[in-house]
Amino acid sequence: MAIYEHLSDFAGLPVEDFSADAPPTGDPGATAWRIRTEYDGRPFEEIFRDFLDAVDTTRVSHLVIGFEGGFDDFGERTVDIPLLLAEHADRLPALRHLFVGDVVYEESEISWIEREDITPLVESFPRLETLEVRSGTLRMRPFASTALRRLRLESGGLPSEVVRAVGACDLPDLEHLDLWLGVEIYGGDTTVADLAPILSGERFPSLRHLGLEDAEIADEIAAAVAGAPIVARLESLSLALGALTDEGAEALLSGQPLTHLRRLDLHHHFLSDAMMQRVRQALPGVEVDLDEQMERRGDWIYVAVSE
Structure with a gap:
């Protein structure tokens, strides 16, 4: 896309x-x-x-x-x-x-x-x-702001140093954070370890929406999110636009309850019909976006935006 x-x-x-x-x-x-x-x-x-x-x-x-x-x-x-x-x-x-x-x-x-x-x-x-x-290439240093409420970085390959810089920011009133992580071939070398300061819940006490999107490592992120302390205080969570498969969805459903969420966005995914049904049944009352069920191209699965 x-x-x-x-x-x-x-x-x-x-x-x-x-x-x-x-x-x-x-x-x-x-x-x-x-x-x-x-x-x-x-x-x-x-x-x-x-x-x-x-x-x-x-x-x-x-x-x-x-x-x-x-x-x-x-x-x-x-x-x-x-x-x-x-x-x-x-x-x-x-x-x-x-x-x-x-x-x-x-x-x-x-x-x-x-x-x-x-x-x-x-x-x-x-x-x-x-x-x-x-942006494609992007650089950022940690910063502090008491005004910033929404931060969104869209990239086909977000460098790990940028993700770590975000996690080191002092943003006490940040409510909405979206990161398009992208793919390694375009510089998206972020690992789950780089996301740890965000997922731990120690940063961003006002955060209510977290998007870790367009991720080549969507299954690994889903597994990390399943036990991440930050999730308990979120109102919406997005793992959309990425290469999420049944393995990642299974990890997500096997982790902490997600029924408190108002919305879970997984659109653009590689889930089977059976797994899509399981996700919906497991989250009654949650608005779940499972649009754009993608088909594998052989063994290749892909994010929505890369180049």
């Missing part, structure tokens, strides 16, 4: 593309502004400066960064989005919700999206409540 559609809404607001050719009207705080360029279009930095000049950015609370362009003659990204936003943080004092990387397949495969260290985004916007990032 590739990502074919841009965001139409984000964090409760409709997404609108900024265009310097069509001066914005209305309340700038009522829109999630998307800033993007075309592959052979104007440099992203120019469009971003136009946005800062044309919109009352002191009222902008939602921002979506789309396609930012290609590479220079030396193969380097032409713009470092986290640093660019950090440099202009004073122009965006009301920013609370940020999505970086609203890029679809026609613009770039996810594995081609290169992202520098995203930590400056939180350091420069200390009142940020939502941070969602889509």
